[in-house]
Amino acid sequence: MSATPSSHPVTQRGMAVLNDPLLNKGTAFPWEERTALGLHGLLPPGIHTLEEQVAQAYENLMSETDMLDRHVHLRSIQDTNETLFYALMQKHLTELMPIVYTPGVGQACQEFSRIWQKPRGIFLSGADRGHMADRLAAIPNDNIRLVIVTDGERILGLGDLGANGMGIPIGKIALYTACAGVNPALMLPVTLDVGTDNATLRNDPTYIGSRSPRLKGQDYADFIEEFVTALLGRWPGCLLHWEDFAGRNAAPLLQRYRERLPSFNDDIQGTAGIATAAILSGLRAKEETLEQQCIAFAGGGAAGIGIAGLLLAAMKAEGLPQEEALKRFYIIDRNGLLTHDMDGLSEGQALFARKDETSRDGQGRTLKEVISQNHPTILIGVSGQAGLFKEGMIREMASYCTRPLIFPLSNPTSHVEATPMDILTWTAGRAIVSTGSPFTPVEINDRSITINQTNNSYIFPGLGLGALACGARSISERMIMAAAQAVADLSPLKTGGTTLLPPLENIQNVAMRVAHAVARQAQNEQLCPPLDDDALQEALSTLSWRPRYQPYRAA
């Protein structure tokens, strides 16, 4: 075999090559590589190009009509041939993202035990306690740079799905590569199976997870500690992305570990970044400032408090003192408006709890009352509760605010607080609407209104890439703000367009701009070694990967 200088040395032979999704090319192996790697006879003789494979795979995929079937089909391509999977994803990103990501991944997690086919990533359960370092040692790849971890307790708005939550870190990894070009060989999805309190799952004979109740308190803390320590031992300096932990654990874990290793919580920080970007863009359209707003949240968990925290920082950066800025926030959780006298508030909730009123028997005012009495101009839904935004509330907002910003951000689609069609109908097309899951454009008053997806997928791929490229020791709030600003700067509204956020087709450009902004901010705060533009570019290239077949040679 005539090896080109850039050809990749392959030690495996025969089926071992075909069974490795990062190496496999399927029918695209050229004749000489089949000879060198012992593939003759294992493959049919026809040879196809990647473009031909993508076209065929797309046709096969589209012949499925059911969302879950399409998800399973795509995942099976990913588990067989990652180059083909990502080439297909990149070619049809807007169409395929809802299958791989929300809402498709929600259904996939609900059915994960039944659709599980091949190992991907690491499951760590109670039985692995005391042995986590050995479990991570079993992963042959010494160069994992990014780990996405969940404990499956709050999967989208679907609640505790236990080990079935693994669909989420797998989906997030797919987006790191499809959106930011991060090399899939550098990433690992992890599920911490600390049990589940979902009795239906525990009694389901097909369930793949452990059937014990969730670890709590010190047991839970010890489990996480062992995992992080094992991670640091196996892949020092790797970036840890926390995903879909329940609100009561999300912020404390982030605080506990954010200085021990570079880490971020996507539901808190990624969501804060994109919601802030979308709000800043919406206010630009209205020619108003943040300071002029009154902001109501339905849901004061990880996402709600995360978004509120970044908006508070943005108001302070505009020169508003904290006490003044806090008056603009109304956080309505399951027991109503958060007030300072309520029991069991988290640290973040306590900051935003109203100081100027008290609850009655632990119950605060309802969302409806806050809307009619305090006239919020921005309403954010991060409650996971379908249909929470009622017609009367939205009509009332439209009665005192010409263009309210209404963002029902809960995922998946079935859990949205109100559909864009309803919100636009109730506000005669005047609301600026953005959702967490994708929706088709709404036709109203002879206009077609595009519904932007305010989803952390605009932030985390570039955030992770930028933090890794610059070698950030930790991830600061200002780095998240820089990411938000980078997305807001790309808003089509800035250049005469009508949408809040850049279209998904441009997501790779968005991710690259976010990565640069994050790396620059890390340098400004001296959270990474000094790095000039050339060195940053070089580091970004080292992490990046394109779905193209590389020539191979036998090693």
Ligand SMILES: NC(=O)C1=CN([C@@H]2O[C@H](COP(=O)(O)OP(=O)(O)OC[C@H]3O[C@@H](n4cnc5c(N)ncnc54)[C@H](O)[C@@H]3O)[C@@H](O)[C@H]2O)C=CC1
């Ligand atoms: N668009 C996006 O990028 C993102 C969307 N989300 C979505 O936001 C939702 C919440 O996520 P997290 O904040 O991480 O979960 P979480 O569990 O930390 O918080 C949810 C909060 O909603 C509250 N809640 C429940 N019922 C309520 C009601 N009737 N009224 C008001 N509040 C109520 C809960 O008490 C809890 O505090 C999920 O559906 C998730 O999919 C989360 C992260 C990113």
Ligand SMILES: CC(=O)C(=O)O
């Ligand atoms: C998008 C996301 O991270 C969530 O819904 O949890």
Ligand SMILES: [Mg+2]
């Ligand atoms: Mg999430």
